[in-house]
Amino acid sequence: MDVSYILDGLNDAQREAVAAPKNNLLILAGAGSGKTRVLVHRIAWLMEIEHLSPASIMAVTFTNKAAKEMRGRIEQMLDIPARGMWFGTFHGIAHRLLRTHWRDAQLPENFQILDSDDQLRIVKRIMRELNVDDSRWPPKQVQSFINSQKDEGLRAAHLPPVHSIYDKTMAMLYQAYEQQCQQSGMVDFGELLLRSHEIWLNNPALLSHYQERLSYLLVDEFQDTNTIQYAWLRVLAGDKIPIMVVGDDDQSIYGWRGAKIENIQQFQNDFQHAQVVRLEQNYRSTSTILSAANTLIANNGNRLGKQLWTDGNDGEPIDLYAAFNEQDEANYIADRVSAWSQNGRMRSEAAILYRSNAQSRVLEESLIRQAIPYRIFGGLRFYDRQEIRNAVAYLRLVYYRHDDAAFERVVNVPPRGVGNKSVSDLRARAREQSTSLWQATVERLQLGLIKGKAATTLTHFIDMIDGFSIEQENLSLSQLTEQILAESRLLEHHAGEKGEKGQARKENLLELINATKDYEPEDDSVSPLSEFIAQAALDAGERQAEEHEDSVQLMTLHTAKGLEFPLVLMAGMEEGLFPHQMSMEDPVRLEEERRLCYVGVTRAMEQLVMTYAEARRLYGQEKFHPVSRFIREIPTDLIQEVRLKNTISRPVSFSHSSSFSIEEDAPAFHLGQLVAHKKFGEGTVLNYEGKGPHARIQVMFPEHGNKWLVLSYAKLTPL
DNA sequence: CCCCTACTGATCCAC
């Protein structure tokens, strides 16, 4: 059999990985080293050469997007539908397991997945019921406590004995939350993993069933696995199934959500005889950019160690621009993008990256002012939008009447006169009888215990949902959705919201109908409705209204991971912003910040531009942050400080007060003037700010770059 | 039920 198409075009390391024996395998894949390619070719190899059946291969990723991409590329390469193959996220696969083995998992057959919003509502409700003061214990904090325990694989019963009032309160709430979920058959994200891990542990026969059925595991982005995911893989693999993990410890940037970089370091100890392959040849960036990345990341300790290289050329130096303030920074960035597109390049080839979302506003304003189309990546998940969640809640109710979270969400949306009082009444009833809200409502209506307007509207609501269920028989999922949106008047309700919001929400709802069209009845036995509901919880839905106009991409450094752009602009390279204030003290977290910077730098293919602002308004105050240490960690010969053009002009927005003038504060100096400093030599005045003893002046020294100097100390001589 | 005001708090975010 001709296998050349599997190995052709791969470099030696890639080939070694793809054609490795069917053993444990750790692939350390540097940025831009062809990681996905290796994964896809490896699967092809396993099927074609090792003759593994699709159904015996499981490939795990972190996002649905990655899973979809991998599946698509396999199908394309082998020209067969990757049917029966286990492609998915940890959570997606765990969900599938629980759905199959719901009895072993002690779950109702149609258990529901809680997303974080549902989860928060439940936490709030429990706190109300237990009379826990929510100003002292913020529900969000409780929620994140619960989730991080689950990430660590700990149930309430597993928590070590605790003494502080904080720990006791959290443990008590965790326990109550667990009970509530179990009682109403609801499963949150962490629970999917926890529960499927447990059914394997408690049920050796079931575990060996899977161990016999599967003959190879592959895991992408292994550096992002958390404790429970790692445990899950270890149990499943046992010493039965060989596993290949692919990752890059230098790109581990999700420690704050439970990822354990140690997992990738631990792999060789826990999985016997693992072969290690390093993919270090980079096909993405110029060697200038790679050198910068390499020296930067070398400042971290405890690395598994990799050195990226390329046989490409040096390319352009890294541009560094010291802005007066964040406005000036934004203008400069917009100028660069505009110059880029005037040079005939696509705007979509350029990305503006920043550490925190708050930075995007100023950038957007500049882009708007210069009429440069842009697109913000990330932001709210499609399925997290209010209107979408409402619509999905209707679908959930149609599918499963006892879904309390869904019931609560839409019983009064659009407003139909079922007030807080009625609902809390029903809640109390439901709790007394240990039934669902739906059940309680139906019973109380039958007994005539609900009076007045609430009675009529609730009856109508119940009948409406029942009606949808009946109609569902004859309708496709999209028709059903359309019907629900119309008859419940949800579409009308959202469309009528004031401002542009109404229009946007209407469009999103229409987009939802569109999305349901992928779920028309097939030969599958599972209902499209339940399929769709599960995916609404498990899939972010990359359905941001797609702009077809050529636009610059704006995103945080985190969301940029995995992407690449010919031109990358990194904004806000200042201490306190990046590395972020909250991560500066702790060396462990500081290293994660550095990895994040490494991720940013390695996104750039041809040109990297970094900017920082000497002064920045932050939380209403003007801050002066020094340039980021990460910039100082890049060799200076790779960096070129951008000089201003000879026409020096101050951004209008910069003046602190209108009465400000050169003559008053710095009579001897004016913009563009040549001055001498005893240490830095001759330079040109670029800017100034402040008054009296605080007045500062910015001077560009050819030998030493841009400096802000305090006038009263600097002892500058005009020339 | 809706709107206005007062207050809070503020990285990164997939499932």
Added chain:
DNA sequence: TCAGTAGGGG
């Protein structure tokens, strides 16, 4: 600074 929200009054 400002965005998001909780609570009171119309």
